[in-house]
Amino acid sequence: xxxxxAGIAALSGALVVIGARRLTxxxxxxxxxxxxxDGRREPVVARWAAGRRLAARLARAGVPVGPDAFVAATxxxxxxxxxxxxxxxxxxxxxxxxxxxxxxxxxAVVRSADRRHVGRVEAQLPGVAQQLAAxxxxxxxxxxxxxxxxxxxxxxxxxxxxxxxAELELGSRIEAALEGLVARVPSHDLRIMVxxxxxxxxxxxxxxxxLGALAERLEERGRLARELRGATAQARMTAWMVAALPLGxxxxxxxxxxxxxxxxxxxxxxxxxxxxxxxxYGAGVLAIRRIGRVEP
Numbered sequence: 001x002x003x004x005x006a007g008i009a010a011l012s013g014a015l016v017v018i019g020a021r022r023l024t025x026x027x028x029x030x031x032x033x034x035x036x037x038d039g040r041r042e043p044v045v046a047r048w049a050a051g052r053r054l055a056a057r058l059a060r061a062g063v064p065v066g067p068d069a070f071v072a073a074t075x076x077x078x079x080x081x082x083x084x085x086x087x088x089x090x091x092x093x094x095x096x097x098x099x100x101x102x103x104x105x106x107x108a109v110v111r112s113a114d115r116r117h118v119g120r121v122e123a124q125l126p127g128v129a130q131q132l133a134a135x136x137x138x139x140x141x142x143x144x145x146x147x148x149x150x151x152x153x154x155x156x157x158x159x160x161x162x163x164x165x166a167e168l169e170l171g172s173r174i175e176a177a178l179e180g181l182v183a184r185v186p187s188h189d190l191r192i193m194v195x196x197x198x199x200x201x202x203x204x205x206x207x208x209x210x211l212g213a214l215a216e217r218l219e220e221r222g223r224l225a226r227e228l229r230g231a232t233a234q235a236r237m238t239a240w241m242v243a244a245l246p247l248g249x250x251x252x253x254x255x256x257x258x259x260x261x262x263x264x265x266x267x268x269x270x271x272x273x274x275x276x277x278x279x280x281y282g283a284g285v286l287a288i289r290r291i292g293r294v295e296p
Contacts, residue, residue: 044068056184057110060117074106097278117156122187123222124157129193129215136208142201143168160185174201189218239288246281 044051055067063070081098128149135145146168150161160181167177178194196214200207253260265274 054110057114060114060184063110063113070106070110074103077102077106097274118185118187121157121160121185122189124154125187125189125193126215126219126222128153128157128161129211129218132197133208133211133215136211142174142197142207189221193218235288239285242281242288243285246277 051067054070058065058067058070065073078099081102082095085095085098086092131149131152132142132145135148136142140148146161147165150158150165152158153161163184164177164181167180168174172180175198178197182191182194193211193214196210197207200210250261264270
């Protein structure tokens, strides 16, 4: 019975992760980034600053649910994981570990999808800068160049630039609209491009030439970043393997000899050893991911 419960728990966890990743593959919705502005009832979670940040991150990540539904689903999954830990291992510390793992997984899935969205925008910035430079060189104003770039750029840059154009049409200043874009898309390269545009507007100069040179620099930065990510792919895979080894070993142990983990880790110094081992494994995964991370 214990082995069956362990298998069901493992299968449920895999299905949750797969389902979450499928959800994060959907297209972002701008309405979720500003709850309550389209006439609908404002989500309860979005009444706090942390809830508004969560709503904006869910919108960027493309999760097709609001912050209330996401928090409710996460809480239910945490409770289910805690119950599974008590049923399988019959240890309170296992329940706490399962609940913490599910909460961390939910946050990691949203964070990963958010980073992918920002990364896609960053990858399209050289083309956007080149389009703006071509429009300015052809005699268009910055507003007109932004409008044309929003029409011709691929997704998701088209969506973000379209929001900038919509704000300009509603009377917003170019500085405020571009600063809002940087706030919505926390990209280092985007901040560089917006800063260059704003500085050139204040001090004068050939903005078309500056954007053309910036497009070349951003393209070179992107190429170097892709090469570095390829070089550190083995380190990232090692981090995931290290994280999966104790979980897989525990499941296999329960399948072969049901009750072994409960007898070994549930008495004497077992809980303390489990806590120390979990801490060391977590520190090892974080260290490996830190080594393999590509900083801008």
